[in-house]
């Protein structure tokens with residue numbers, strides 16, 4: 001089968017190659033990959049993160065059709081359209097038992113500690129797939145990382161009737177954070193230069209340069225109850241400064257860097273909480289699949305598997321306006 005493979009870290013080493021189709025075990029399913037989301041994690045996997053196996057196939061956000069099932073697979077059938085819950089988990093440790101499979105003591109991220117899905121076929125245990133129905137390929141390929149990360153972060157707080165400020169609102173996770181926060185009953189202020197985010201449910205759209213003054217005005221000086229920082233260090237200071245009393249700052253991902261200065265007085269003085277999150281759990285992915293028909297995604301580019309290098313580079317393009325996908329035909 002065709003796959004994007006690298007033997008040595010570095011984007012220049014990522015090549016389209018012919019490799020063996022993965023074998024499946026008795027509890028696994030074989031997926032014909034249709035579309036994958038392109039995310040910062042894929043860029044980090046190719047360039048920096050130690051991975052296994054080597055040679056390695058990246059690709060963390062996978063959607064496709066089941067073409068083969070192991071002898072002990074019960075609930076998934078050939079022809080099912082599925083998305084992949086991208087965590088390896090044992091289902092037995094204390095974290096898994098608490099429904100936090102993404103923090104499994106014996107787990108890790110699919111595409112980091114296993115091959116990913118930038119390939120024609122992908123095999124994975126049955127318990128890692130979630131069925132999806134009548135939704136677009138782009139939405140399906142946005143549920144496992146972009147959608148799930150935003151959904152889980154919002155589930156760690158009470159959104160109803162709260163003011164939610166989303167930094168990076170037009171980004172991969174940001175556009176889902178806006179939609180989901182709105183569905184949960186929040187008053188959503190999107191921080192971005194892209195006006196289309198209004199159509200995704202944002203109550204207000206403000207630019208980065210005016211965010212402090214606008215949030216102050218829109219909240220009568222109370223500032224935000226919840227702030228989402230999906231992009232990292234570049235907006236850290238502002239995300240803290242728009243946080244109001246007893247506020248919660250949710251953050252995940254660091255496409256602009258992850259080292260910040262921390263003024264402790266800015267946190268305890270407001271009785272604020274900083275909540276780092278990573279991915280989400282399986283239950284949340286099932287719930288997302290159920291409401292996926294109500295979600296939208298802004299697509300910038302749909303590229304081919306052989307354009308993998310360009311697709312990963314394009315994540316950092318100043319003109320990027322929405323998501324990048326690889327369509328695998």
Ligand SMILES: [Zn+2]
Nearest residue numbers: 090093096104
């Ligand atoms: Zn576990």
